[in-house]
Amino acid sequence: MLKVITLFIALLFYFNTGFAQETVVRKHRLTDQVTERISVLKSDKSTRQGLYQAVTEKDIAVASGSFDHDKKTGLWHFYDPQGQLLQNYDYTKKALLFEAPEDTTSNLRYFVDKTLTDTDRTAKPVKAGGRYFGYIPYLKMFKLPEDLMGISRAASYVAIELLVSPGGRLADFKVHLFSGLNYHKVFNMSTDMPNEEDKIFIPATVNGDPIGCRIMIKCWINNDGGLELP
Incomplete structure (x- = not known):
């Protein structure tokens, strides 16, 4: 029995030292x-x-x-x-x-191409990572072009627009820049995100059926021309 115990301890030491990183x-x-x-x-x-x-x-x-x-x-x-x-x-x-739960103070809004009734059961698309951390990869994809770096930060904001397919994948990615009363510029972004998981969502549903959904995310512009969530 002693030999068996000794052998077990030796093997345990081997595995711990061999595989611990x-x-x-x-x-x-x-x-x-x-x-x-x-x-x-x-x-x-x-x-x-x-x-x-x-x-x-x-x-x-x-x-x-x-x-x-x-x-x-x-x-x-x-x-x-x-x-x-x-x-x-x-x-x-x-x-x-x-x-x-998400209320009206959220910076995210959701839109489907379907007229909804009071009896429809709806579920929004969900990003693994939550409504703050989960959307940081999209913020990092955009920076103000050099010719717009002088734009007033106080009078401007950005809305990220993501189209999530019924299959739960990123289908379209746009950035809307608004400034003052009338300025609106749209940037068409690549959907080829650095990490594959950033393209994956739990899709929206209406009455249990998956449906395409647009997510609009309001952001602020920092001093470096990047985006931040409020």
Whole structure:
């Protein structure tokens, strides 16, 4: 029995030393307001492994979860910049576990090409990552052209327009720039997002049937010409 126990301990030590992978934490500014704290392999700093957090300048977490060999795994939590829980999403099961109610103060609006009645049962499209962190990749895709950098920030705003197909994929991506009383310029953006998961949504439904839906997201323009969610 002693030999068996000794052999088991030796094997356990082998597996722990052979497969445990040392990590380090890297910081990366995601937006002007949000910084990522990413655990990566010490031997390969391009591979995310272990804990992840995205925090505001006030050190409030807007996203927390874990990576396993560069893939999101398990339960992730997503918050607004005030620390209110917006969403729980299980990336292993690909399951939405919680989505906070959305009211008229939200910066997102949803539109379907269908006349709705009072009896229709509707469900909006949902982005894994929640209504704040989940849309940051779209904000990062746009920057004011050089010839518009002088535009008044106080008199201007941007609306991101996303078309989500009934199959839950990004079908169209536009950016609308509004300034003053009459200025309106539309930028047609590529739908080829850097990460495939950024193109995936839980689609909108009407009476249980998937339907295409446009999402409009109001944003502000920062001093560098990038976009921020209010």
